[in-house]
Amino acid sequence: MQKTYKLILTTCIIILCIVTIGELKSNTKKYKIEECTIDTITVYNPTKNQCDSEPLVTASRDTINLNDFPDNFIALSRDLIDSGEFQYGDSILVFLPDSLPKKFLIKDTKNKRYKNHGDILHKNKKYGMWFNVKIVKL
Numbered sequence: 001m002q003k004t005y006k007l008i009l010t011t012c013i014i015i016l017c018i019v020t021i022g023e024l025k026s027n028t029k030k031y032k033i034e035e036c037t038i039d040t041i042t043v044y045n046p047t048k049n050q051c052d053s054e055p056l057v058t059a060s061r062d063t064i065n066l067n068d069f070p071d072n073f074i075a076l077s078r079d080l081i082d083s084g085e086f087q088y089g090d091s092i093l094v095f096l097p098d099s100l101p102k103k104f105l106i107k108d109t110k111n112k113r114y115k116n117h118g119d120i121l122h123k124n125k126k127y128g129m130w131f132n133v134k135i136v137k138l
Contacts, residue, residue: 034137041118043128059109060088073121075108091138
């Protein structure tokens with residue numbers, strides 16, 4: 001009789017473990033966070049010599065208002081956008097080595113000659129370059 005109870009109890013525990021592991025795996029897929037490392041992130045300004053003929057219009061067709069300048073726009077290289085992992089309007093956390101993580105919105109695209117690059121939109125800053133920067137899609 002005791003063997004039967006032990007067998008039933010052991011079977012129930014095994015089934016419970018299998019169900020729990022299955023639920024954990026399915027929840028992990030639902031809340032998966034995309035993470036990658038970008039080779040280089042630089043700073044750009046909305047000027048004709050750094051952009052195209054319409055420097056105040058992003059690739060996502062958002063307009064940049066110089067009087068209410070956005071401090072959270074970022075451009076990614078076309079290979080990152082074309083991969084399907086990132087798209088316009090996505091929020092990402094950028095981990096620059098000299099500051100706390102900052103949330104950015106993907107609103108623009110870099111020139112096609114760049115691969116695995118990002119560009120932070122800035123109104124006044126003329127220079128900024130960071131290498132091997134981790135980004136996380138939210």
